[in-house]
Amino acid sequence: MVTATRAVRGPQKAWDWLARAGSIARTMGSYALARRPEGVTNGLRAFRSLGREISSSLRGGAGERVCPICGWTGPRFAPAYYFDRYHDDIRCYGCGSTDRCRLLALYVGRDLACFFAARRRRVLDIGPMRYSRAFFPADADYVSFDLRPGVAMVQGDLRAAPFPDGSFDVWLCFHVLDLIPDDGAAMRELFRILAPGGIGLLDHAMNWDGPTEEYGAPRRDDNNHIRRYGRDLLDRLAAIGFDVDVVDVETVLDAPTRERHGVQPRRFLLCRRPEADAAP
Numbered sequence: 708m709v710t711a712t713r714a715v716r717g718p719q720k721a722w723d724w725l726a727r728a729g730s731i732a733r734t735m736g737s738y739a740l741a742r743r744p745e746g747v748t749n750g751l752r753a754f755r756s757l758g759r760e761i762s763s764s765l766r767g768g769a770g771e772r773v774c775p776i777c778g779w780t781g782p783r784f785a786p787a788y789y790f791d792r793y794h795d796d797i798r799c800y801g802c803g804s805t806d807r808c809r810l811l812a813l814y815v816g817r818d819l820a821c822f823f824a825a826r827r828r829r830v831l832d833i834g835p836m837r838y839s840r841a842f843f844p845a846d847a848d849y850v851s852f853d854l855r856p857g858v859a860m861v862q863g864d865l866r867a868a869p870f871p872d873g874s875f876d877v878w879l880c881f882h883v884l885d886l887i888p889d890d891g892a893a894m895r896e897l898f899r900i901l902a903p904g905g906i907g908l909l910d911h912a913m914n915w916d917g918p919t920e921e922y923g924a925p926r927r928d929d930n931n932h933i934r935r936y937g938r939d940l941l942d943r944l945a946a947i948g949f950d951v952d953v954v955d956v957e958t959v960l961d962a963p964t965r966e967r968h969g970v971q972p973r974r975f976l977l978c979r980r981p982e983a984d985a986a987p
Contacts, residue, residue, distance in 0.1 A: 727757055727785070727800065749793045753786050756795065772969050775812045776841050777802035784969040796969050802838045807881070807910060810956055810970045812842045814908075818959060822877075822906065823847065831870070831878040831900065835859050839879065850875075866892040873902040881910040881975075885932040886925075891943070898947045898980060907949070907978035911936045915974070941976070949978040 731753045738746025773780050779801030787797040787805065797806055804812075815823070822828070823844050830843050835851035835858070843849060851859035852868070863869045865880075866889055878901060884890045901907055912929070914920070918937040925931040944951050955974050956965065964970075 723800070724757065728754070731757065749786075752793055752795075756783065756786050771967070772796070773967055774799040774801055774804060775809055775816070775968055776804050776838050794971075797971070799969075804836075804838055806969055806971045807973060807975075808836065808838070808842075809968050810960070810973065810975075811879070811881070811908065811910075813964070813968060813970070814954070814959060815842050819906070828876040829874065829902075831875040832859075833865060833878060833880040834883045842879070843877075847877075865896055868896045868900055870900045872899055873905075874900045876902050876905045877908070878905075879908045881908070882912070882930075882932075884909070885911050885934050885936060888933065890934075894944060894947055897978070898949060901978075901980045903980055904982040905980050907980075908975065909944075909978055910975035911940075913937065913940070913974075944976070944978055948980065950981060952977040952979075 731750050735747050735750035738744075738750065771782050772784055774784075777799060779799050781800060783796045784806075785798040785800050786793060786795045798804070799809070827846055827848060828844075829848045830850065832839050832849065832851045834853055840849055840851075850861060852861045852863060852865075853859035854862070854864055856862050861869065865883065865887060878897060880897065884893055887893050897907060897909075912932070912935060914935055914937045916938070918939050920935045920937065922929070922933050922935070925933055929935065941951050941953070953974050954977050956970055957972055960970060965972075
C-alpha cells in the first residue's frame, strides 16, 4: 500500500545533513535570543543525535530504524524538540515524517488493506502534509483540502466544505479540529461528506482521562491550538452519527514493529459512517 522510495544517498544526503544542522543552529539561536537556555541545551542534544546518524551512515552499518514512507534507514530517527521539552527518535531524517505519520502509513497499508482492495476509494486529506499522499494506494482518487491558499488541491473552510454529500470513502483529519473555533460545524461536515460505510481517521493531542479544555484563544505552548480534547470527544462524534473506535498502537502493532519504525505509544480515532445511514 505504501511505496517506499530509496533513501537519499551520496551528495544529496550530505546536503540534507547540512540543512538539518543549519536548522538546528537557527533554532538554537532563536532560543538563545529569547533567553531560553533549556532550548539551547535541547539543540545540543539534537546535534548529538545528528552526529550519530552521520557516523552510522558513513560506516555503512545496518539501520535499526526504517521509515515506511520514504525508505530511510539509520540508527535512530531525529528528535523533535522545543524550548521546554525534548522527544528522541521521532522525526525521519529522510522525509521529515513523525511517528504518528509512520503509524498512519502502517495502519492504512496493513489494517485497511482489504478496504482499499475492494474497489477504488475516494480519499480526502484535510490539512495535508507533503508526504501524506504516500499513505494511500496509488490508484486512490485522492483530493487534498486546506483553508490556506496554495497548500492543497482544493481551498476551503471545513465548516462549510465545498463537496456534495457522501463524496468520500475515506477522510484523514489529523490535528485540524483543535484549531477551528466552531468545531461542531466541522464535525457535522465530516459526517456529511463521508459516504455510508466510509471511514474517517481522526487524531489530536488528547486528555484521555478528563473532559475537553477550551482555551478561549490559541495557546503558544500548545502549538496554537484553541482546545485540548478530552474523552467527551467520542460522545460528541457518536451524537452526530459516527460509530467511533479507539485505535491503540500497542494493540495493532507488535513491539518489534513499533521499535523498527520508531512509533511511540499513542491512540487515534476511527470514525465510521454506518452503511445504511442517510444524510441528515
